[in-house]
Amino acid sequence: MHNILANLVSVEWIIYIASFGLILTGLFIVFTDKNLIKIIIGLDMAETGVNILIVAAGYIKGNTAPIFSKASLTPAQMTDPVPQALVLTSIVIGFGVTALALALVVRLYQKTGSLDVSKIRGLKW
Amino acid sequence: MVNPILLIVVPLATAFFIPIFSLIWKGGSKYLALLAALFNIAVASELLVKVKNGPIHVTIAGYKAPIGIDLLAGHLGVVFALIISVIGFLVLIYSISYIKGGWLDRYYALFLLLLAGTTGMVLTNDIFNLFVFFEIVCISSYILVAYNQDSHGLEASIKYLILGSIGSTLFLIAIALIYMKMGTLNMADISDKIGGIDSASRMLIIVLLITGLGVEGALFPLNSWLPDAHASAPSTISALLSGFVIEVALIVLVKLTYSVFHATSILVFLAVLGVTTLLIGEFAAFRQENIKRALAYSSIGQIGLILFALSLNTEAGIRAGMFQIINHAASKSILFLASGYMILKTGSYLYKDYRGIAKKMPVSAFLFAVGALSLIGVPPFLGFFSKIQIIMAAAATGSVLNLWLIAAVLLGTIIEGIYFLKIVIVMFSGTGEELSFSGGAPFGAVLPIILLGLVVIAGFVFLPYLNTVNTSVAQEIVKHLSLAQLF
Numbered sequence: 280m281h282n283i284l285a286n287l288v289s290v291e292w293i294i295y296i297a298s299f300g301l302i303l304t305g306l307f308i309v310f311t312d313k314n315l316i317k318i319i320i321g322l323d324m325a326e327t328g329v330n331i332l333i334v335a336a337g338y339i340k341g342n343t344a345p346i347f348s349k350a351s352l353t354p355a356q357m358t359d360p361v362p363q364a365l366v367l368t369s370i371v372i373g374f375g376v377t378a379l380a381l382a383l384v385v386r387l388y389q390k391t392g393s394l395d396v397s398k399i400r401g402l403k404w
Numbered sequence: 405m406v407n408p409i410l411l412i413v414v415p416l417a418t419a420f421f422i423p424i425f426s427l428i429w430k431g432g433s434k435y436l437a438l439l440a441a442l443f444n445i446a447v448a449s450e451l452l453v454k455v456k457n458g459p460i461h462v463t464i465a466g467y468k469a470p471i472g473i474d475l476l477a478g479h480l481g482v483v484f485a486l487i488i489s490v491i492g493f494l495v496l497i498y499s500i501s502y503i504k505g506g507w508l509d510r511y512y513a514l515f516l517l518l519l520a521g522t523t524g525m526v527l528t529n530d531i532f533n534l535f536v537f538f539e540i541v542c543i544s545s546y547i548l549v550a551y552n553q554d555s556h557g558l559e560a561s562i563k564y565l566i567l568g569s570i571g572s573t574l575f576l577i578a579i580a581l582i583y584m585k586m587g588t589l590n591m592a593d594i595s596d597k598i599g600g601i602d603s604a605s606r607m608l609i610i611v612l613l614i615t616g617l618g619v620e621g622a623l624f625p626l627n628s629w630l631p632d633a634h635a636s637a638p639s640t641i642s643a644l645l646s647g648f649v650i651e652v653a654l655i656v657l658v659k660l661t662y663s664v665f666h667a668t669s670i671l672v673f674l675a676v677l678g679v680t681t682l683l684i685g686e687f688a689a690f691r692q693e694n695i696k697r698a699l700a701y702s703s704i705g706q707i708g709l710i711l712f713a714l715s716l717n718t719e720a721g722i723r724a725g726m727f728q729i730i731n732h733a734a735s736k737s738i739l740f741l742a743s744g745y746m747i748l749k750t751g752s753y754l755y756k757d758y759r760g761i762a763k764k765m766p767v768s769a770f771l772f773a774v775g776a777l778s779l780i781g782v783p784p785f786l787g788f789f790s791k792i793q794i795i796m797a798a799a800a801t802g803s804v805l806n807l808w809l810i811a812a813v814l815l816g817t818i819i820e821g822i823y824f825l826k827i828v829i830v831m832f833s834g835t836g837e838e839l840s841f842s843g844g845a846p847f848g849a850v851l852p853i854i855l856l857g858l859v860v861i862a863g864f865v866f867l868p869y870l871n872t873v874n875t876s877v878a879q880e881i882v883k884h885l886s887l888a889q890l891f
Contacts, residue, residue: 390555
């Protein structure tokens, strides 16, 4: 059973579907939800989806980490390290943006007493 | 020879140094920031002379492109670095007297981060590096919009953050797709390899990039954050955001379309989008009573005009667009800076309360009028020459669609003329007795406005020089990048 499944769907496809699922779910939450905290969670989900997509770009089945610890390893047996470096940067940026967004929401909640986008209407949304 | 990397490193390092420095000397941060901006002006103007012999290519940390990250300081990068540092420096002078409350050292640190980020965006030759600088710009502008920490600023900032993050997510997806398809992140290398990939993924990448950068560049359906953010931010920050931040996002978008992705077929769509943005911006500005909201919507209109000129697919069009960017940077900064003290003194955002302000603040009101007339395109101000160049360039393409678009641009100009003149007439009518405050803006705040005003008034003296520089920028944008020409 396990083997049949593995032949039908390759790991890459699972990763792609998962990442686009996360991105679309995240964006759906951002566009439909009214609660600011949930919107930020949605943004974070979308970001995670993109990060998975970038890692998937460098994934090669069965290959190992690109560390030259064993002399017998050839470059063909390694995965691409660049996407992983990119993802590290992207995670840090995402962390910063999320932290800032939550801080802003806390301040806005102190000022207006609400987290509901449709109730905070100092400006035209 | 000066290294273009200093343009990014110096403001970035100063920004990190400022919070520590303010522990030793409280209130010294503004002088550090001024020094960094002044340094950038000096470096950028020296590079402007050097760059005539061809773009300067900088390899960072000894790793050659396409593996390492590299900078490419061509005419485009250097001209923008100069615009950014000059506007940044003048706004910093203004900030010294205007920004009084809040965490001053954080303000100056974020200000410099904004300068470093925008400069990095135009200089870098690596698409992921572009994303990092883009995020630096975004995050520092989110915080600066909310600097006053009033509910309007916070709300505008959150709105900006949400839309901006969606934009960055799309941008990042585009980068992931680029790396999957081409295995490179270097712009010159992408330009070499883009021909080899199928047109569907090419289109998907370009659309994602345009949407991602278009949020920051305030293209029509993606710009609902702009009026709130620009109107709620402190006036100095509005001047920066309107003066060059959106333009930088736009020019990077256009540069990628022309010289990296060679997607000239999408330019017609961008031209129509530009004119739509223009009309929507001008019509919305027409209905505003809040002066800063009117100016913010006018920025949307101007961005549309600039995008229209840049997407004409001719050198003349890009030259005219660059010209309009320079004019808009100077004029819109004047308008935001001049209105800053008017708002502070009268305590009102509504321009109907400014009746007679020309008697109390003659210099500010006069320069406001100059900036407004230049944006409308009245001779002999700089805006007249840029607008006429745009229209001539559009007419020279000979396409029927462009003639219709010119008609729409002229309609937009008329609307723009009506609302700007309405504001200016209110300012210059009345005796000044309606206003209770005394004394105008301090000299430190008027000086930068006067200097910018001189650029707009006397700019036509430098017309031939501006044209040569803008032509070089246009040639650089139209030309396809390639790895071979870098070494």
